[in-house]
Amino acid sequence: MTGRRWESREIAKHAFAWLAVAVLAVGCATPGDTTSGAAPVPNTAEAAVSTPASAAVVVNSMSIEGGEEDVRIHFGATGFVKHELVASRDSMSVVVKLDDARFEGLSKTTEVGDGTISSIALSDEGEVSVALSAHADSMLISGEAGFTLVIAPFERAAQSAAAQPAKAAVANSSKVRVGSGEVDFTVGVAPTGLSGFVLSDGVRLVIDVEGVALSGGDIFKEYPEGAIKRVIVRESDDKVRAVLEARDSEFIKNYTLSKTDTGFKVLFGSSEETVSVAVAAPSAPEAAPVVVAQTMDEASTPVAAEPNDGSTGGGEITDFGFHQDKDKSYVDLLFSKMAAYNVAEASGNRVVIDMLNTRLPSRFQRALDTSAFAGNIKLIAAYQRKGDTRVVVDLSQPTPFTVLKVDSGLSLAFDGGSGAEMVTSSTTSDKIVLVGGSGEPMSKTETMGSQATGYKGTRISMDFVNADIRNVLRLIGEVSGLNIVTGSEVTGTVTIRLVDVPWDQALEVILKAKGLGKEIEGNIMRVVSAERLDAEYQQVLEKQKAAEEAAKAAEPLSSEIFPVNYAEAGEVLDKITALLSERGSASVDERTNTIIVRDVEEKIELARELVARLDTPTPQVLIEARIVEVSSNYNEDLGIQWGGQYTADASHGNSTGYGFPNSIGIQGSTGAGNYLVNLPAAAAVAGSPGAALAINMGHINDILSLDLRLSALETSGKGRVVSSPRVTTLDNKAAEISQGTEIPFTTISEDETAIESIDYLLALKVTPHVTSDSSIMLKIEIKKDAPSTTYFATDGTPAKETRTANTEVLVRDGETAVIGGIITDSTSESTSGVPWFHKLPFVGWLFKSQTSRVEKTELIIFLTPRIVQLDQTTDL
Incomplete structure (x- = not known):
């Protein structure tokens, strides 16, 4: 069982490396964040690393997470990072060379000192240098937003030499020879066990050799030319592991392992679908008493394996893996208790x-896709279910199995092993499924696309390559409890990578990718093609519609009369007809304004x-108006009147010396009271009591006099x-208010003389519209006419x-609402005077008069609409 145990552990370790990718995608998404459970990188006093700013990708976070078997250094970045891993020959340092990437916000040197990693240094050239405290393997895992460097310390055989079987003697040195299409390993003796597998990157072949030891230390060789790029050989616990890295995945695709007297050989280029392994089958598990042997037809009962410490339950799973021999396929479980x-x-x-009563650590909550291996086991999944650990094994066909007790654990042995064949290029990497509890089955029927948002299922993570779609669905069914x-059309494979998503969302994505649909009734989920599901749905709809139509056809008809009070029955009829069935009819009685429906x-x-809804009273609107016309005028007049008089006659004592009548008189105009210059103020002429100043001058006999006014x-x-009219009108009906003056005039024609008139009106036309929120929209038209004071017709009639x-x-x-702005503003000035004399400076005012007039008129309209309720119309 020792050999099988480590083989399963290596598979589990490889699967756990993929788990780091899922953790990295979450933990490194935001700069400065660390992965859940990872310790933040200590901040040192070193200056921050400075790399070229032109690099396309920025590496902006680093965290370290220590596990039981390895240490992971997570680097978060803004995108995918191109890199190359270079390990030292003595396995005491690791260098990662980055391409087109730069560091930002990270210290140049970080001291760790955890027993595995001594320090981490970042260079300006974009390199990560990790100094190790112990010999260790290294692996680089790429992610969409960064990468993870996995450091796995060697487990030396000396630590448990007493517990290990004695190893065969070895030669003085170990050698590796790379030839054309083959690699020859010399370790001194023939190995007792030999197995290999290709990693998920497709370019690295891992070979585990049992029963040998390295005498000259670890081997690390690089080859600048040829198909093989690098060869690493290291001793770990009870075996030797060799890693061959090729430049092209096609080269390493087909290989054959064979033992030699002093080591083993790897041949490349086989044309077979699978690669044969010319090694002896590993020995059967030792100390494996059968606790229970079951076939697929036997009933299941709880069985307890013999506890190794006197108690049962309360422990946890310490290892979980899969391996094969010639006749059997094994699912291995190791317990702490x-x-x-x-x-x-x-x-x-x-x-x-x-x-x-067993706890399953999160690193083992995963699924192993073993469909690429020979045998009947296609998929193995382990997850926590309440307080127990559940292991689900999906088979390609019913297969007898046996439960065996092994050292500190159980092994499920299924009939059908690897035979003489091993996995080729179709080998897929271990796949991870994280399960955070038991899901609850849905209790309602739903079809594809019915749950676009609001997923509530247990969160899981999946990473499958070319996995059978039916196995994936069965795994989801196990998690969900469905x-x-x-259907027969559900076939093919699926390649997916989902991290921490609800199982129902993962199901939706997988079904859409394969053009499938689902229907859930109670705790049973049926999966068929989307086209078939749509066709079934349409058939159900058609049957329901046919059943409804048949029920309606059997339903009796009835008639009813609807009186219409406020609307026109003919206008409502068209709208009612659109609602009726094919058997229905409607008509109008215009006399009573009613609608008859059958x-x-x-x-x-x-x-x-x-x-x-339609037969409602039309709203009425009361419009109150106040029409205000404000006018102001200002007149200013200034005029002068003056004249003189001279008299010569006998009565005044200044005889002219002429004959009868012997008198002479001179004055400003003809006759008394007239003036030489007569330009008084216009208002004074009209008899207005304006101000006036008169001056009379003459001698004592009144022979000569001068008058000035x-x-x-x-x-x-x-x-x-001010006028205040008001009027009530219906909604959307115009209301008109007008006031003015009618001026008659006479028209004369050849036949007769007639009297006609011209209307000078102030007219206001308002159309209200009541909105749903009780506001009122007013459409207003205003017109104001006035007789012209400037323009007249030939008969003296003023223009309009x-x-x-x-x-x-x-x-x-x-x-x-206030409406203003109809303003009239007129200004006039006029001057009258004696020609030529009125233009004389200063003296000219004795020969002219001046008039100034200013007149302003403004029309302002105030409108207040009110919605009138039906019971208010009587009061109005």
């Missing part, structure tokens, strides 16, 4: 075993609801005209001056 087990299922193509039924009761009820007038006025305004406003019920 022996546990009782229960074969929960052993029928058909599945075996389920529960390890009672029974799986697949149909099944369901349609009559729809018609009743529609009439109730100055007149001036300044007037101003303000006026305000017109001003209009159109607008729309939105107001709340009862609020007031």
Whole structure:
């Protein structure tokens, strides 16, 4: 069992390395974060590393996680990092060379000192140098957002020499010779066991050699040319492991292992589908008393293996793996404390075993895809189920198995081994499934795409390459607690990598990728093609529709009369007709404004609801208006009147010396009271009591006199005209308010004389619309006419001056809208004077008069709409 135990451990270790990728994708997604359970990198006083800023990918976080078997250094980056791993010849240092990547925010040197890693150094050239405290293997795992360096210390045989069987004598030195198409290993003696497998990267072949030891230390050789790039040979515990790294995966695809008298040989280039191994089959498990032997038809009962410490249960799984010999395929489980087990299922193509009261560490909660190996085991999954550990083995066909007790554990031995064949290029890496508890089965029927969001299933992680779709579905069924039924069209393989997603979301993704659909009823999930599921769904819909139509056809018809109070029955009829069935009919009685409907009761009820919604009173709107016209004017007049008089006659004592009548008179105009310059203020002429100043001058006999009169007038006025009309109208119906003056005039034609009139109106037209939130939209048209003071017809009739305004406003019920801006502003100045003389400086004011006029008019309209309830119309 010792050989099988380590072989299963190596498979488990390889699967756990892939687990680090899943952890890395979560832990390194954000700069500065560390993986769950990983210790943050100590901050040192060293300066931060500085690499070229032109690099495409930035490495911005580093964390270290120590496990039981290895130490992992996680590097988080902004994308995929191209790299190359270089190990030292003495296995005491590891260098990772990065391509087109740079460090950011990381210290140049980090001291670790955990017994495995001494220190980690980052260079400006983009290299990671890890100094080791002990000899160790190294492995590099790539991720989408960084990479993980796995350091696994050697387990020296000297640590447990007393417990190990004696090894054969070896030669003085160990040698490796690389030839064309073969590699020859010389270790001194023929090995007792020989096995190999290709890693998931496709370019590395791992060979485990039993019964030999290295005498000259570890071997590390690099070859700059040829198909083989690197060869590493190291001693670990009770075996020697050789790793051959090729430059091309095609070269290492087909290989043959064979023993020689002094070692073993690897031949490449076989044309067979599988590679034969010319070695003796490993010995059967020792000290393996049969605890229980079961076939697929036997009933399962709880069976307890003999505890190795006097108690049963309460321990944990320390190792979990798979291996084969010539006749058997084994599922191996090692415990820290022996546990009782229960074969929960052993029928058909599945075996389920529960390890009672046993904890399963997260690193072992995974699935191993063994479909590429010979034998009947296709998939092995282990996960925690409440307080027990459940192991599920999916088989290609019903296969008898035996439960064997081994050192500190159990081994499930299934008939059908590897025979003389080993795995070739179809070998897939171990696949990981993390299970965080038991899922609850769904209890409702659903089809593909019905759960686009809101996934609630237990979170799992999957990493499969060319896995049988049916095995993957069975695994999901085991996690979810659902029974799986697949159709005949569910075939083929699937390659997926999902990290920490709900199982129901993983199921949706897998089904979509394969063009499948699902239907869940209770705890049974049926998986068929999406086309078949859609066709079945359409058939169900068609059957339901046919059943509904048949039921409606058998339903009796009835009639009902709907009176329409506020709407036109003919307008409502068209809308009701669209709701009726093929058997229904509707008509209108115009005299009574009613609608007669005949149909099944369901349609009559729809018609009743529609009439109730449409036959509602049209809202009425009361519009209150205040029309205010404000006017102001200002007049200013300034004028002058003056004249003189001279008299010569006998009565005044200044005879002219002429004959009768012997008198002469000179004055400003003809007759008394007239002036030489007569330009008074205009208002004074009209008799307005304007201010005036008169001056009379003459001598004592009144022979010579001078009269002067100055007149001036300044007037101003303000006026305000207010009217308050109001009107009620229906919603969307126009209401019009107008006021004005009618001026008649006479028209004369050849036949007759007629009197006509011109209307000078202030007209207001308002159309209200009541919205659903009780606001009122007002469409307003305003028109104001006035007789012109400038333009007249030939018969003296004044022309019409017109001003209009159109607008729309939105107001709340009862609020007031103000409309202004219809403004008239006129200014005039006029001067009258004696030609030429009125232009004289200063003196010119004795020969002219001046008038100034300013007039302003503004029209302001206030509108207040109110929604009138039906019971308020009487009061209005």
